[in-house]
Amino acid sequence: xxxxxSDPSALAKGVLAGERRALARAITLIESTxxxxxxxxxxxxxxxxxxxxxxxRIGITGVPGAGKSTFIESFGLHVLAEGxxxxxxxxxxxxxxxGGSILGDKTRMEELSRDARAFIRPSPSGCTLGGVAxxxxxxxxxxxxxxxxxxxxxxxxxxxxxxxxxxxxDMFLLVLxxxxxxxxxxxxxxIVELADxxxxxxxxxDLAKAAARAARDYKNxxxxxxxxxxxxTVPVLTCSAMERSGIDDVWTMVAGYRDxxxxxxALAERRSAQAHAWMWSExxxxxxxxxxxxxxxxRLLPDMERAVAEGxxxxxxxxxxxxxxxxxxxxxx
Amino acid sequence: xxxxxSDPSALAKGVLAGERRALARAITLIESTxxxxxxxxxxxxxxxxxxxxxxxRIGITGVPGAGKSTFIESFGLHVLAEGxxxxxxxxxxxxxxxGGSILGDKTRMEELSRDARAFIRPSPSGCTLGGVAxxxxxxxxxxxxxxxxxxxxxxxxxxxxxxxxxxxxDMFLLVLxxxxxxxxxxxxxxIVELADxxxxxxxxxDLAKAAARAARDYKNxxxxxxxxxxxxTVPVLTCSAMERSGIDDVWTMVAGYRDxxxxxxALAERRSAQAHAWMWSExxxxxxxxxxxxxxxxRLLPDMERAVAEGxxxxxxxxxxxxxxxxxxxxxx
Numbered sequence: 001x002x003x004x005x006s007d008p009s010a011l012a013k014g015v016l017a018g019e020r021r022a023l024a025r026a027i028t029l030i031e032s033t034x035x036x037x038x039x040x041x042x043x044x045x046x047x048x049x050x051x052x053x054x055x056x057r058i059g060i061t062g063v064p065g066a067g068k069s070t071f072i073e074s075f076g077l078h079v080l081a082e083g084x085x086x087x088x089x090x091x092x093x094x095x096x097x098x099g100g101s102i103l104g105d106k107t108r109m110e111e112l113s114r115d116a117r118a119f120i121r122p123s124p125s126g127c128t129l130g131g132v133a134x135x136x137x138x139x140x141x142x143x144x145x146x147x148x149x150x151x152x153x154x155x156x157x158x159x160x161x162x163x164x165x166x167x168x169x170d171m172f173l174l175v176l177x178x179x180x181x182x183x184x185x186x187x188x189x190x191i192v193e194l195a196d197x198x199x200x201x202x203x204x205x206d207l208a209k210a211a212a213r214a215a216r217d218y219k220n221x222x223x224x225x226x227x228x229x230x231x232x233t234v235p236v237l238t239c240s241a242m243e244r245s246g247i248d249d250v251w252t253m254v255a256g257y258r259d260x261x262x263x264x265x266a267l268a269e270r271r272s273a274q275a276h277a278w279m280w281s282e283x284x285x286x287x288x289x290x291x292x293x294x295x296x297x298x299r300l301l302p303d304m305e306r307a308v309a310e311g312x313x314x315x316x317x318x319x320x321x322x323x324x325x326x327x328x329x330x331x332x333x
Numbered sequence: 334x335x336x337x338x339s340d341p342s343a344l345a346k347g348v349l350a351g352e353r354r355a356l357a358r359a360i361t362l363i364e365s366t367x368x369x370x371x372x373x374x375x376x377x378x379x380x381x382x383x384x385x386x387x388x389x390r391i392g393i394t395g396v397p398g399a400g401k402s403t404f405i406e407s408f409g410l411h412v413l414a415e416g417x418x419x420x421x422x423x424x425x426x427x428x429x430x431x432g433g434s435i436l437g438d439k440t441r442m443e444e445l446s447r448d449a450r451a452f453i454r455p456s457p458s459g460c461t462l463g464g465v466a467x468x469x470x471x472x473x474x475x476x477x478x479x480x481x482x483x484x485x486x487x488x489x490x491x492x493x494x495x496x497x498x499x500x501x502x503d504m505f506l507l508v509l510x511x512x513x514x515x516x517x518x519x520x521x522x523x524i525v526e527l528a529d530x531x532x533x534x535x536x537x538x539d540l541a542k543a544a545a546r547a548a549r550d551y552k553n554x555x556x557x558x559x560x561x562x563x564x565x566t567v568p569v570l571t572c573s574a575m576e577r578s579g580i581d582d583v584w585t586m587v588a589g590y591r592d593x594x595x596x597x598x599a600l601a602e603r604r605s606a607q608a609h610a611w612m613w614s615e616x617x618x619x620x621x622x623x624x625x626x627x628x629x630x631x632r633l634l635p636d637m638e639r640a641v642a643e644g645x646x647x648x649x650x651x652x653x654x655x656x657x658x659x660x661x662x663x664x665x666x
Contacts, residue, residue, distance in 0.1 A: 049645070141647075188559060189526045189559045190527065191559065193522045194523065217553075217557055220554070221557045221558070223554075224550055224551055226523075228522065272642040272643070278649075278652075279637075280621075283621065283652045283655050304612075308611075308612045311385075311386065315608050315611040315612040316375065316467060316470075318612045319616045320619070322612075327623075
């Protein structure tokens with residue numbers, strides 16, 4: 001896919017007109033790491049910004065084997081049936097690049113990806129979570145400007161990706177399966193408490209009863225955790241993504257959440273706090289990257305990290321030495 | 334208290350000899366923000382580092398009204414009775430300074446503070462959590478070098494202080510009271526899942542039965558959360574700090590945890606990962622502080638933060654502009 005960074009304002013017009021080709025090119029531009037592309041991407045974002053904010057942004061995570069993709073496909077198809085347009089983005093810092101698209105993503109949501117009103121975009125390549133997160137945040141805004149009503153950001157649960165996704169969405173949804181807690185061996189600490197809603201999937205056939213029981217257990221357990229927001233009690237729903245049952249309730253719940261939080265002013269507050277935190281995390285990310293890229297730091301770093309990890313050097317002293325090395329003026333020849 | 338940064342190695346010798354005055358002066362030196370003091374503090378830490386690591390480091394948090402201070406005092410007195418020496422540090426980024434000591438801290442643990450074998454140190458002053466956390470981490474190591482066997486770090490639950498404390502200790506302990514979950518209104522999301530152990534306090538008199546019930550409920554709920562470590566199942570104990578009952582069980586549990594994690598190699602691994610993360614968080618903290626202190630950034634920042642929070646400016650663009658401003662060479666007169 002070719003990128004034309006030379007005219008970001010034309011690209012912005014295409015995105016706002018709902019041109020699919022422009023949308024794809026805009027996101028490719030955002031994902032580029034070339035400095036001239038970054039400048040064009042910023043000009044693009046500047047043009048699109050006034051047209052963002054009207055969707056509901058949903059982060060989705062789940063234990064391995066929870067049927068997340070099937071759930072997202074069923075949910076996306078239901079959103080379409082409601083006359084609304086879904087976009088699906090993924091955050092997977094480990095995903096390999098294959099010409100800008102991962103075959104798997106399209107095939108695992110076959111029906112949804114065939115619908116011209118939906119949009120599915122695999123995770124951008126990029127070694128750091130920070131990079132992937134930044135581009136996903138921007139892609140989310142581009143999709144909003146392009147007229148999508150529901151943005152789903154899927155996390156694969158690698159590294160700190162759940163926290164990064166929870167920090168960029170309006171609502172963080174945790175997909176579980178009936179399994180009495182054993183399934184949570186695969187999930188990181190703190191994720192259950194991050195959730196704004198829990199959905200127990202696979203409530204079909206032999207598992208239907210177990211799913212209802214799991215939902216009840218989680219409802220009781222959540223009672224003992226800190227509330228997600230003073231305006232919201234975390235609900236636990238069951239559904240079968242495969243049989244496409246219970247998905248309507250999930251949609252009603254999502255729409256109700258957005259409405260409640262919006263009226264309470266909590267949605268605007270959350271988004272504003274997220275934008276503020278995003279700015280600072282990018283500042284921090286950019287500065288750390290510059291430090292890591294400094295050849296003098298690069299020479300020092302491996303020995304120093306080892307000494308710190310082995311307790312031979314105080315972390316504070318190591319940090320000061322790294323920063324001082326970085327801030328020294330470069331020697332002139 | 335006067336600080337003598339001129340001879341950190343003499344100070345280190347005093348700390349290692351267990352001189353109380355040297356210990357207090359060493360921590361005061363660490364808490365100082367003067368650049369020459371910082372250099373001396375680093376020399377001190379360098380000398381002490383080989384003598385650290387032998388204690389068990391316990392972080393303690395709890396809901397307001399859980400009786401944390403009474404619990405820490407009872408626990409500390411029990412530790413003394415076991416023939417071990419406790420040190421209590423506090424992390425409170427909001428605490429006001431009053432001559433280097435907060436009166437409240439001493440009076441609320443009166444009996445423990447009167448015992449010459451124990452050491453209680455209030456939170457250092459400092460506006461940022463990062464600053465308070467760094468000094469507490471170093472104070473913890475100083476106490477270890479001075480021969481304390483049990484280091485208790487108390488967090489008051491302001492800002493992100495629980496996470497900071499959980500990231501510096503071997504074991505994170507959550508103190509609750511019987512109350513059917515309502516008490517958790519006062520605690521932040523994710524804290525229950527951070528806990529390596531839960532203690533339900535106030536299991537006395539009329540509340541004894543409710544405490545047992547709360548403990549049972551929490552045990553069930555924890556079953557549905559991610560495990561704290563593959564080597565450890567998070568226990569839920571009851572105690573009465575006021576009546577000093579059940580405290581022995583807490584101590585047995587703490588000692589058992591340290592032993593189990595140590596033998597599994599998980600303690601060394603956790604400490605090494607913490608040291609590594611500490612180094613990077615200090616690098617990040619130092620660089621952000623330098624950026625914030627830059628007069629050119631200071632001029633830009635207020636308008637920019639407002640524009641980002643109000644959605645008028647893209648966070649990515651704002652971040653790039655801040656970093657570029659900071660990295661511009663200063664103009665020559």
